[in-house]
Amino acid sequence: MPFRSNPSGDPSGDPSRSEATGLAPDAPAAPAAPAGPVGALDPVDPIDPDAAPPPPDPAHPHRTQQARTLLVIALGGALGASARYGATLLWPYTPGAFPWTTFWVNVTGCAAMGLLMVVLTERLRPHPLVRPFLGTGILGGYTTFSTYALDARGLFDGGRPGTALLYLAATLAAAMAAVTGAAALTRLVLGPRPARAEGGA
Amino acid sequence: MNWLMVVLGALAGAPLRYLADRAVQSRHESVFPWGTFGVNLAACAGLGLLTGAATAVPQPLGALLGPGFCAALSTYSTFSYETLRLAESGARRYAAANALLSVLAGLGIAALTTALGQALAGALG
Numbered sequence: 001m002p003f004r005s006n007p008s009g010d011p012s013g014d015p016s017r018s019e020a021t022g023l024a025p026d027a028p029a030a031p032a033a034p035a036g037p038v039g040a041l042d043p044v045d046p047i048d049p050d051a052a053p054p055p056p057d058p059a060h061p062h063r064t065q066q067a068r069t070l071l072v073i074a075l076g077g078a079l080g081a082s083a084r085y086g087a088t089l090l091w092p093y094t095p096g097a098f099p100w101t102t103f104w105v106n107v108t109g110c111a112a113m114g115l116l117m118v119v120l121t122e123r124l125r126p127h128p129l130v131r132p133f134l135g136t137g138i139l140g141g142y143t144t145f146s147t148y149a150l151d152a153r154g155l156f157d158g159g160r161p162g163t164a165l166l167y168l169a170a171t172l173a174a175a176m177a178a179v180t181g182a183a184a185l186t187r188l189v190l191g192p193r194p195a196r197a198e199g200g201a
Numbered sequence: 202m203n204w205l206m207v208v209l210g211a212l213a214g215a216p217l218r219y220l221a222d223r224a225v226q227s228r229h230e231s232v233f234p235w236g237t238f239g240v241n242l243a244a245c246a247g248l249g250l251l252t253g254a255a256t257a258v259p260q261p262l263g264a265l266l267g268p269g270f271c272a273a274l275s276t277y278s279t280f281s282y283e284t285l286r287l288a289e290s291g292a293r294r295y296a297a298a299n300a301l302l303s304v305l306a307g308l309g310i311a312a313l314t315t316a317l318g319q320a321l322a323g324a325l326g
Contacts, residue, residue, distance in 0.1 A: 047286045048234050049279060050222050070216040077215020078208045081273045085207045088268070106277040113278035114285070132219070136279070141215045143277035146244035147268070149307035150252050153315060168304055171277075176300070179281040 049117060050136055065128070072129045076137015080109075084142050096158050099151040102144065103171055109143035110175040114182030122193050203264040210269015214244075218274050233295055234283040237276065238303055242310050244275035249311045253318020257325055 084105050091101040113135065120131050148171055155164035187193070221243070222236030229235055248271040251258060258266075280303060287296035 047283050073216045073219050074212045077211040077273045081211030109278040110281040113282045139278040140276040141211050141273040144272040145241040145275035145277050146248040146271045149245045149311040150248050153311040175281040179285050
């Protein structure tokens with residue numbers, strides 16, 4: 001699919017933004033985004049997995065829907081953070097050593113994200129709270145970027161610049177390999193992507 | 202006890218990440234994932250301050266703010282997935298920029314804020 005990045009900020013250049021800006025589901029339709037031939041990101045799959053707001057649920061007004069989304073993200077985040085914290089208790093970090101526990105937490109979380117996003121955005125039409133709970137909540141709370149950066153800083157500070165650089169590069173490479181590989185493997189296992197229903201997303 | 206503090210911190214950190222990401226993403230037109238980039242750096246700053254000032258912070262509060270709030274505010278899974286989506290969409294330069302800028306800026310902010318936290322803790326006691 002052709003893709004046009006839009007650094008100029010011209011809203012008319014990228015029709016998917018009306019979807020991806022995450023306006024309230026019950027807000028009026030975004031003005032005049034021409035559905036022209038300009039290639040754009042698939043509106044169902046924006047770059048940011050949280051960009052598209054959960055579709056409105058007629059049974060619940062918008063405020064309630066937003067509160068439910070925040071609630072399931074908080075609960076998922078607590079579960080994910082508990083799993084990460086449990087891992088650091090099982091395999092405590094030795095200062096100066098390669099931070100294997102955080103490394104594996106992040107790599108396994110990225111692999112799970114690759115699998116989850118293919119299943120949820122390309123194969124299923126899940127309940128609107130499933131993705132916030134599993135992706136934003138559990139996996140977002142489980143993985144951590146701040147601990148990664150601070151562990152690397154500690155290695156530099158402790159006179160282990162080689163280990164710090166190795167840790168920074170190895171986590172990035174393994175995380176990208178994990179998310180890419182898991183997404184590809186999931187697509188392979190689940191077979192061709194079904195045609196999208198009209199008016200989906 | 203510490204586990205409970207981690208849970209409480211994550212209960213706040215995870216939804217705040219979502220809200221901050223949505224707020225940032227709704228205010229720019231670029232495909233660059235500034236939302237996740239921003240929350241990750243903010244979490245690095247918070248954890249840096251806390252790490253620097255560790256001697257002045259009681260342990261339960263440290264667990265609440267560190268592995269609880271800051272770690273749940275930041276995310277590696279969304280960061281890697283957004284980088285993958287940029288690359289799959291053909292925006293390979295944005296993907297590379299997101300990965301490299303996030304790591305370098307995260308490390309730089311971690312170093313700066315840790316030094317700041319150490320200075321603050323020293324000044325306070």
